[in-house]
Structure formats: structure tokens, C-alpha cells
Amino acid sequence: MARWVVSPAGTEGYAKAEVMRGGVDTRCLSSQTMEAKTVPGLYIVGEAVDMTGWLGGYNFQWAWASAVAAGKAVAERVKG
Numbered sequence: 705m706a707r708w709v710v711s712p713a714g715t716e717g718y719a720k721a722e723v724m725r726g727g728v729d730t731r732c733l734s735s736q737t738m739e740a741k742t743v744p745g746l747y748i749v750g751e752a753v754d755m756t757g758w759l760g761g762y763n764f765q766w767a768w769a770s771a772v773a774a775g776k777a778v779a780e781r782v783k784g
């Protein structure tokens with residue numbers, strides 16, 4: 705029989721957390737540049753955004769990809 709149901713009793717909390725929910729709402733940011741829609745010049749990336757993926761690289765990918773998008777936008781901004 706393969707009907708063994710496992711019910712987690714809880715988590716080990718913040719100290720052991722590998723990724724956290726919460727952060728800046730994606731609707732407040734440009735999906736192209738990660739710039740805050742209401743605060744020009746403010747870019748928010750990675751864990752600070754309300755994006756959470758499964759472990760296995762999705763959070764790294766998000767952190768790196770959003771940072772590259774923001775970095776390119778900042779470079780363009782500085783260049784004028």
C-alpha cells in the first residue's frame with residue numbers, strides 16, 4: 705500500500721528558511737526594468753520582490769535575471 709500521508713507539524717522558522725514569501729508587489733514594478741512605477745530611479749530585484757520559487761535554482765535565476773534587467777536599465781539611465 706502507498707497511502708502513507710505525511711502532515712508537516714510546522715517549519716523550522718526564519719533562521720532555517722531558504723526563501724521567504726513577501727516583498728514588493730510585482731504590479732508596482734516594470735517587468736522590463738524592475739523600476740518602481742511610482743518612484744523613478746528606484747529598482748527592486750531578487751528576494752526584495754514578492755516572488756518565490758521552488759528550491760533548485762529558480763530563486764537564484766530570479767535574483768540574477770532581475771538584477772541583470774535592472775543593471776542594464778541603470779546603465780542606460782546613466783548614459784542618458
Ligand SMILES: Cc1cc2nc3c(=O)[nH]c(=O)nc-3n(C[C@H](O)[C@H](O)[C@H](O)COP(=O)(O)OP(=O)(O)OC[C@H]3O[C@@H](n4cnc5c(N)ncnc54)[C@H](O)[C@@H]3O)c2cc1C
Nearest residue numbers: 721722723749750751752758759760761762763764765767
Ligand atoms: C541556506 C539557503 C539555501 C538556498 N538554496 C537555494 C537553492 O538551492 N536554490 C535557489 O534557487 N535558491 C536558494 N536559496 C535562495 C537564494 O539564495 C535567494 O533567493 C537569493 O540569494 C536572493 O538573492 P538576492 O540578491 O535578492 O538577496 P541576497 O542573496 O540575500 O543578497 C542580499 C545582500 O544584501 C546584503 N545586505 C543586507 N542588508 C544590507 C545593508 N543594509 N547594506 C548593505 N548590504 C546589505 C546582504 O549581506 C546580502 O549580501 C537559498 C537560500 C538559503 C538561505
